Amino acid sequence: MLFEETIAAIATPPGQGGIGIVRISGPKALDIAREIFVFPGSRTYPFKDRYLHYGKVKDSDNRIIDEVLLTYMKAPRSYTAEDVVEIHCHGGIISVKNILQEVIKKGARLAQPGEFTKRAFLNGRIDLAQAEAVMDLISAKTERSARVSANQIVGSLSEKIRSIRERLLALMAHIEVTIDYPEEDIDEPMIFSMREEIEEIIGEIEKLLKTAEEGKIIRQGIKVVIVGKTNVGKSSLLNALLRENRAIVTDIPGTTRDIIEDFINIKGIAVRIVDTAGIRETPDQIERIGIQRSRQNMDEADLIIMVIDSSEPLGCEDKEILEHIRDKKALILLNKIDRTPVLTREDIVKDLGEDIPVVSTSLTLGTGIDKVEDMIYRMFFKGEIESDHDVTVTNIRHQEALIRSQSQLEDVIEGLDAQIPLDIVSIDLRGALDSLGSITGETVTDDLVDKIFSEFCLGK
């Protein structure tokens, strides 16, 4: 067999659908299936080649994740010419995601973009004529997922990962500098404080993983904040985008008191929408807190959508917001075009410049919503991209890397407790850094050498 690693991925497109499929390929596919699959009555049967097996998938704590159908295709009679297992579960994102997580925990690696097809080709399943297509597929898929993850990586998750990585790098630089420069007057790292720091970092990773389990990471996409003065149609916009009635919509100013967050899928991009209270100064205590938070939200947003009532001239509150979004990535909605318009695109452009995108809508009638979605999409993706599930994958990839680095850090602790010399313990530390680097795309050696020479004064 050409490949030793077993790979897995979600094989169906994201979003609502009848079923979702997780595909596993490689030498361990069957073992993994045995570990997570429960036959009816908890009895054990062998998996038959090319049969559909009914049963349930359980997690490591023996909790049932979903009721599924499982097929096993024995090598070489499968798509990749390797042992392949496909698990058909209920549609939607949660079930496939949880099953994929379990499969990864049991030793599969998340497939790279186009990797199943690559294996199919390298294992001789696809003929030569298709080779070019395979190469293009890999690069196209990779580019798309890179763009998506580039957009995701601005989020707070990657911030956290960076800061964890930075802390580990500092620890490692300290260990390494005392190895490479034993005669410089640099204190050796203290084992107990190092242990403490690593325990703390493991805790941080634990926390991150927990939020992932709750589905928060998966929901983390582009953060879009909706702003505008009260009763201009912010909640209507949110509802239109959500196509469900989550935010309270009334005609009384100031009724959207809390920040409502939700998550939608616009052409395959995860978009997290935050609706905010009106920004006007108010004596109302509750609302004032809400306003403070909307300012903060605007500063953290990847995109700000400002809703303006086109049937009224710009008020001082509008002007204040416009001032606030200057030089930020923003989209202006001229709403209520069903009434007699007072404001036009020119009025906005005059102040904020030609580049500011402006869309006219009537949110109560539902006109212009398509254009808004289109604009959000285009503002983040210049080229044509089909809908894909890479958003989810990217997140699971993060998770996989976090799990790996966590277990490597546990090995570090184990080594420290067994009084293993630091230079040897640092093998696992390097491993943990490598795992985190696979998320942020950074390599250890160069960063480490830079860190050593920027933090410590060395030389002849």
Next chain:
Amino acid sequence: MELFAGEYDVIVIGGGHAGCEAALASSRMGFSTAMFATNLDNIAMLACNPSIGGTSKGHLVREVDALGGQMGLNIDETFIQIRMLNTGKGPAVHSLRAQADKHDYHRVMKRTLEEQPGLSIFQGEIVEIREKNGKVAGVVTALGDYFTCRAVVVATGVYLKSRIIIGEYSVNSGPNGFYPANSLSDNLRDLGFTMQRFKTGTPARIDGNTIDYDKMYVQPGDEEIIPFSFLHDTLTREQIPCWLTYTTEKTHDIIRANLHRAPMYSGEIEGVGARYCPSVEDKIVRFPDKKSHQIFIEPEGRYTNEMYPQGLSTSMPIDVQREMYRSVPGLENVKIMRPAYAIEYDCIDSKELKLSLESKSIEGLFFAGQINGSSGYEEAAGQGIIAGINAVQYIRNRDPVILDRSQGYIGVLIDDLVTKGTNEPYRMMTSRAEYRLLLRQDNADMRLTRIGYDVGLVDDKRYDWFMRKCERVEKEINRLKNLILSPTQEVLNYLERKGSSAIKSGISLYELLKRPEIVYKDIEYLGGKQEGLLRQDIEQVEVSIKYEGYIDKQLRQAQQFKKMESKKLPRDIDYTNISGIRLEARQKLNLIRPESLGQASRISGVSPADISVLMVYLEKRKREN
């Protein structure tokens, strides 16, 4: 006027640490060799520190020795102090460092070269390398002598267009007043090489009679001498101490007040210096909060009063040098015998080389040492021996010897230089090695001696010595596996004294040795002394048992790594036509022309997806043929 002056298999240009190893390697492998040095008095000159080894550099020396090189033997014969560094840490980072008698080191190496059959050494400046049909054909000296040859090793160190800078003064000169080589640099450029300009420096040499050692801390050598060469198990020698002192606030004030006169800051120096060995003014500018820096005072030899103050490298004007040196405790009345200086020199872009150190454009032309952008004697020697071996392999029409990153620090060094290149003088560090636990200084022979023997560089005597060591080590490991210790009262008492937990049933000595608090001496006590074991045998036994788990882990990582290394990339791939690879990666791949998928994956700007596409492309190519 050009005269045909002789014919050799291999010609080595330069008599420094790279040149010496290259010339000895090719001549010992049975190929006639000529070595040219601009001055025979600078053969194996220790132009900077009078010391060999140190962290990771000590490993390089052991590797050169294991392959059949000379550096380890030469320092063993000429050291005046030796220490094993990092003994408080794991075995992988124990590192030997010796203070050399600078003059002895040169003298003994020169004598070794002179005595080597098949090797001729000449004083002469090479001004031109001749090529014919893309292959190297010969060299021409400044005097017009023309020598033909089949392979050339360029090991010119810092001599190409070198310039010495001391404050406002500068002069075209090599180190220590030796002539620079001004023509060869232009010739290399004409041959198509990209030249870069690097910078390094050295402290002043001071008169030991004017130092007040009472104000310094003595730094003696190790009581138990562990030599560099595997051929020497132990040595005895009278050692000379080094001394430790510190810079003061006053030193820093003097430097700060005169910064405008420092060539690094006045713009006088254009070469790129290393972060690895900054001058004292660099340190004070970059780390202003550090109140004091260490200065080691190292003797230059047994028969001289000259001392080397490590930590006081500078390119300040001589009056500033005097003033600041005299602000250091113990140096109040010091006399500077030779001034500190910075030196700028030309080197090539090492990315233009193959992993064999052969030029990608001219067959039979090899490069080694500082000309490749590295720094350090040991880095030079490591490249020199590989270039020498591969010059011969080229003539023999056999595959070159390429050590990979899991086989040696030499492999890491060359792979870094060739795959990533360097924009500052490159120094070896243990943190550059991914498989550090496999690349220990104690097992360099286990890793490399067979390779040296197979190409004919390691002689029968060394090989036989090595084979017998392997037998002894294996036998002892087996003995410890089979010797079961019972929980007698005596044993339990002994374990308690050592702070080790009691054993309940029988345990093999092998298992017992894995406990952190148990060392081989305890095993010897509990299980009886095994006669005939050498120090290095015991070291080998102890390390391989004690760290077995971690060693296995690294072996598994290395196996994964080797798989990618073994997927070779054909030389004639035109990467520009592989559409699935991103443009930047295509350009990089075309430039570097990596030898394996593994090497390709280490090029900056080549992503895992590019490697995937490349794999598919290779399969396609294979099927088409």
